Amino acid sequence: MGLEIxxxxxxxxxxxxxxxxxxxxxxxxxxxFLIIVAIIARIxxxxxxxxxxxxxxxxxxxxxxxxxxxxxxxxxxxxYIAPWFFMVFMLLLWSALxxxxxxxxxxxxxxxxxxxxxxxxxxxxYMGFKHRKGDYLKEFFEPHYIFFPMNLIGELAKPVSLSFxxxxxxxxxxxxxxxxxALTPMLVQVGIPSILHAFFDVIIGALQTYIFVxxxxxxxxxxxx
Amino acid sequence: xxxxxxxxxxxxxxxxxxxLDLQTFFTSGLQLLNxxxxxxxxxxxxxxxxxxxxxxxxxxxxxxxxESEAVMAKGNxxxxxxxxxxxxxxxxxxxxxxxxxxxxxxxxxxxxEAARKEAQELxxxxxxxxxxxxxxxxxxxxxxxxxxxxxxxxxxxxxxxDDETQNKxxxxxxxxxxxxxxxx
Numbered sequence: 449m450g451l452e453i454x455x456x457x458x459x460x461x462x463x464x465x466x467x468x469x470x471x472x473x474x475x476x477x478x479x480x481f482l483i484i485v486a487i488i489a490r491i492x493x494x495x496x497x498x499x500x501x502x503x504x505x506x507x508x509x510x511x512x513x514x515x516x517x518x519x520x521x522x523x524x525x526x527x528y529i530a531p532w533f534f535m536v537f538m539l540l541l542w543s544a545l546x547x548x549x550x551x552x553x554x555x556x557x558x559x560x561x562x563x564x565x566x567x568x569x570x571x572x573x574y575m576g577f578k579h580r581k582g583d584y585l586k587e588f589f590e591p592h593y594i595f596f597p598m599n600l601i602g603e604l605a606k607p608v609s610l611s612f613x614x615x616x617x618x619x620x621x622x623x624x625x626x627x628x629x630a631l632t633p634m635l636v637q638v639g640i641p642s643i644l645h646a647f648f649d650v651i652i653g654a655l656q657t658y659i660f661v662x663x664x665x666x667x668x669x670x671x672x673x
Numbered sequence: 674x675x676x677x678x679x680x681x682x683x684x685x686x687x688x689x690x691x692x693l694d695l696q697t698f699f700t701s702g703l704q705l706l707n708x709x710x711x712x713x714x715x716x717x718x719x720x721x722x723x724x725x726x727x728x729x730x731x732x733x734x735x736x737x738x739x740e741s742e743a744v745m746a747k748g749n750x751x752x753x754x755x756x757x758x759x760x761x762x763x764x765x766x767x768x769x770x771x772x773x774x775x776x777x778x779x780x781x782x783x784x785x786e787a788a789r790k791e792a793q794e795l796x797x798x799x800x801x802x803x804x805x806x807x808x809x810x811x812x813x814x815x816x817x818x819x820x821x822x823x824x825x826x827x828x829x830x831x832x833x834x835d836d837e838t839q840n841k842x843x844x845x846x847x848x849x850x851x852x853x854x855x856x857x
Binding site (some may be wrong): 451452453454455456464466467468469470471475476479482483485486487489490493496498507508511512515528531532534535536554557558560561562566615619673 | 716
């Protein structure tokens with residue numbers, strides 16, 4: 449795992465040269481993992497029992513806890529957005545967790561965090577217009593229409609800050625861990641890094657995932673109500 | 674959209690940590706696409722079926738709870754009904770016992786009365802029998818005495834008096850005995 453995001457394959461679109469980066473490939477790897485888990489869960493679902501245990505317990509707990517979390521945050525009315533944020537939660541969390549195994553977290557690339565935050569922005573506008581219609585638009589011109597640019601920037605800044613917060617946290621962990629591996633002798637590269645991984649990948653990763661998702665939900669809720 | 678996609682085995686340029694250019698927005702777009710695909714797959718494979726399973730199970734449990742409550746209510750009604758029946762049976766038992774006690778008391782009184790009557794009758798019969806026996810014994814004694822006296826008198830008379838004197842004495846004695854018997 450390096451500091452920089454490696455370019456892996458080159459493609460050309462409309463005469464422009466683009467690169468399939470390490471971020472994208474790592475995302476595909478995490479997607480593959482999540483899809484395999486989902487397929488296993490889907491197969492095992494046929495044999496799910498009334499009283500859960502083991503794998504069934506874990507799957508039920510994840511879905512139920514997340515569903516309740518979304519409902520308690522945005523309310524029953526907006527809970528239909530839960531599946532998108534479930535994916536966001538899983539992708540961001542497993543991005544952080546897979547970095548334990550040396551996979552550069554896709555969230556340490558601003559392109560990933562921006563993509564996720566961009567959807568939150570779109571959802572904010574969509575829910576605002578859907579549930580409050582003219583009132584939502586009116587909010588941009590309050591207390592006076594000259595405040596419109598500032599209000600608009602304020603709204604646009606939300607997903608940008610959201611994306612940079614997650615990106616910054618994940619990148620800082622990646623930098624610290626990479627520097628540790630680069631600057632320390634081989635002798636101390638066994639055992640001790642587990643503490644760094646536990647802190648930056650597991651604790652910070654999970655915490656930032658939670659913050660990203662709950663802030664996105666709050667932004668959507670605020671826009672819709 | 675894609676007019677040419679080529680995978681080249683050439684050396685890739687150096688990577689970077691952050692940049693605001695087309696490559697970043699290309700990556701963002703691809704990540705967005707990845708996110709949408711993953712979201713759809715996770716929704717159809719995992720989220721929706723598990724949520725449905727949980728909802729169905731919650732409904733089943735709720736139905737069972739409702740059924741249990743109905744059964745419980747019915748059970749409570751039956752308990753109340755049986756309690757009432759038991760109370761009625763208890764009251765009836767007390768009434769029957771009371772009636773039996775009264776009947777037994779009445780019958781006891783009747784039996785005692787009958788026994789008393791029978792005892793009195795028995796006593797009266799015994800007294801009568803005793804009186805008769807007493808009279809009979811008295812009569813037998815009297816006859817025996819008479820017989821004995823007669824024998825003695827006969828012996829004496831045989832030895833001392835004649836037939837005329839004997840008849841006179843007999844008449845006097847007979848008259849005396851008749852007086853005595855009349856007095857008894």
